[in-house]
Amino acid sequence: MxxxxxxxxxxxxxxxxxxxxxxxxxxxxxxxxxxxxxxxxxxxxxxxxxxxxxxxxxxxxxxxxxxxxxxxxxxxxxxxxxxxxxxxxxxxxxxxxxxxxxxxxxxxxxxxxxxxxxxxxxxxxxxxxxxxxxxxxxxxxxxxxxxxxxxxxxxxxxxxxxxxxxxxxxxxxxxxxxxxxxxxxxxxxxxxxxxxxxxxxxxxxxxxxxxxxxxxxxxxxxxxLGVNDRIALAEAERIMRTRINKNHMRNGVTIIDPANTYIEADVQIGQDTIIYPGSMIKGTTVIGSDCQIGPNTEIEACEIGNETVVHQSVAHNSTIGSHVKIGPFAHIRPDSSISDEVKIGNFVELKKAVFGKGSKASHLSYIGDAEVGNNVNIGCGSITVNYDGKHKFLTKIEDDVFVGCNSNLIAPVTIGKGSYIAAGSTITDDVPTEALSVARARQVNKENYVNKLNLKK
CATH class of the missing domain: 3.90.550.10 (Spore Coat Polysaccharide Biosynthesis Protein SpsA; Chain A)
Structure with a gap:
């Protein structure tokens, strides 16, 4: 030759x-x-x-x-x-x-x-x-x-x-x-x-x-096909997408609706993973076997383990382990690292966060610039307050912590291993190991207050 x-x-x-x-x-x-x-x-x-x-x-x-x-x-x-x-x-x-x-x-x-x-x-x-x-x-x-x-x-x-x-x-x-x-x-x-x-x-x-x-x-x-205008560009995209999807299906991936599934050229997907309609999988994403992706999910430049579910959510430039459940309506922002057996539930947002094995944030939480240990439970409505208007600060939550609902963790702060944060608390100081931290005003009930207001009318 x-x-x-x-x-x-x-x-x-x-x-x-x-x-x-x-x-x-x-x-x-x-x-x-x-x-x-x-x-x-x-x-x-x-x-x-x-x-x-x-x-x-x-x-x-x-x-x-x-x-x-x-x-x-x-x-x-x-x-x-x-x-x-x-x-x-x-x-x-x-x-x-x-x-x-x-x-x-x-x-x-x-x-x-x-x-x-x-x-x-x-x-x-x-x-x-x-x-x-x-x-x-x-x-x-x-x-x-x-x-x-x-x-x-x-x-x-x-x-x-x-x-x-x-x-x-x-x-x-x-x-x-x-x-x-x-x-x-x-x-x-x-x-x-x-x-x-x-x-x-x-x-x-x-x-x-x-x-x-x-x-x-x-x-x-x-x-x-030579691409000289946007019409030809769309046609090339359609043909290439069909070619990519067929290759994945031949390799053991189930794509429920190939015409409405958008997988870019460098994506890798393991066998017996199911991709539901409306999903967009982009960049250098690598998805393991036996996963469920979608419907209506966007994943870009992520590494995802085996038997993980990402349901109606967005994930970018992050690592996600095996046996993880994400969504619906979760947002995994760049530089997050999610370990195995984690649950990230509906309307939870992670940004530059490390989530330890078995930890959960099931509802309506923002976890940014944080290190979360193993077996941590973060209650509904909890927030790591990471930004003072000029700088970002780290929140560290150690293993086995329970964070009650509607808690604000004002960074920089460390929540010690095995501790409890009472619901509704705003935490500004470190919490010792296995402590209960309550940071809220005491409840005051003023009896007959409504009747007194009515007498003034």
Whole structure:
């Protein structure tokens, strides 16, 4: 097998997106389009990958980092001109180069590998990735000879009536003999209405030189979808979401309603977990086996153990153990760590809180900037008062503490092991181990007070 290289075209502005965000950075299932392309290329045996950048160049570099080398196309003068910018990096290499667009997030490594294989088996100088469409209007048609080799690519506007009936189209992805590619690029002309240098012209140049040009036809046109506007972006999202959900279901995850379940590309889910409708699982979330997620739950960048239930709740950037019950309507904010066998009930909010094994906050509580020990019970309406308007402070609740309803714990404060906080208390000082702390005014009953008020009317 010859050396392999990749060129990703990612320099276009994407004006039809009508967006401040550079086109190839628009996300599909939580990941920028160009990152999907890079991820798939990374699964192949590629010696060098070069991404052609232009508009938004620095932002693309920030996103992709060291996963690729870069070449700058300062003026966008067409696809052939874009590939020419990689000459300094690839121009002296022997091997095969794949050229793929950065706005085709659905293309798979398996398809690109098949394209490489076809190219190498036929010993071609160029191989075009093609697909068939029911309505190919607007696409360049592939004209083959009797041996199946490519005679030419005819653009729709230039095609005869007979050629327009051909439904095999050029997808814009190619394999080239690397040396032949850069030699031919020097011969591409910009004598056209747009004054640009077009990569398909390389095909005609190679044909005129008597070189072999072939095509590999994929049976999945959807993989070749180029995203140029928000409509195509939504379609790519739908297709990618379906692909992701099917992969999880094949791996033993139950998704009750795949059409209304949104799982991003890097999520991992264990077997026999059930995902209910309306759930959004995002980022690098890892969910164990035998869990129940949803309905109407949002989880992002969390690690969740086994046999945990997250019901109609939101959890971000946190660790959640096994045999945990969360919700409904709970909010787990970033940097929280929930141990095994914990219960976080309805309308409970955690923020940067550690919750020990077997502890409970069942109703209507805010626990922020707190360390909660094992087997702690936090009563309904209790709050860790962590903010003085300028700074955040820590509340530490040790093991086996019982916090009564409607208690305010004014941080910084430590509640000692095994102690009790009486309902309605506002705690401003540390509580000793196994103490009962009562911090509220004594009840005063004024008998006949209402009658006295009535006499004054």
């Amino acid at each position: 010859s050396n392999r290289y990749a060129v990703i075209l990612a320099a276009g502005q994407g004006t039809r997106m009508k967006s401040k965000l550079y086109k190839v950075l628009h996300p599909v299932c939580g990941k920028p389009m160009v990152q999907h392309v890079v991820d798939q290329i990374s699964r192949l045996n590629i010696q060098k990958t070069v991404t052609i950048i232009g508009h938004g160049a620095e932002k693309v570099k920030v996103e992709l980092g060291g996963q690729t080398e870069y070449a700058l196309q300062e003026s966008q003068l067409g696809t052939a001109h874009a590939v020419m910018q990689a000459e300094e990096i690839l121009g002296d290499k022997d091997g095969v180069t794949i050229v793929v667009c950065g706005d085709t997030p659905l293309i798979r490594a398996e398809t690109m590998e098949a394209l490489f294989k076809q190219h190498e088996e036929v010993a071609a100088k160029a191989t075009i990735l093609t697909a068939k469409m029911e309505d190919p209007t607007g696409y360049g048609r592939i004209i083959r000879n009797e041996n199946g080799l490519v005679e030419k690519i005819v653009e729709h506007k230039d095609a005869t009536d007979a050629e327009r009936k051909i439904n095999e189209i050029n997808t814009g992805t190619y394999c080239f003999d690397n040396s032949a590619l850069f030699a031919a690029l020097k011969k591409v002309s910009n004598e056209n209405v747009q004054g640009e240098y077009y990569l398909p012209d390389v095909i005609e140049i190679l044909k005129n030189q008597g070189e072999v040009v072939t095509a590999y036809q994929t049976d999945a046109f959807e993989e070749t």
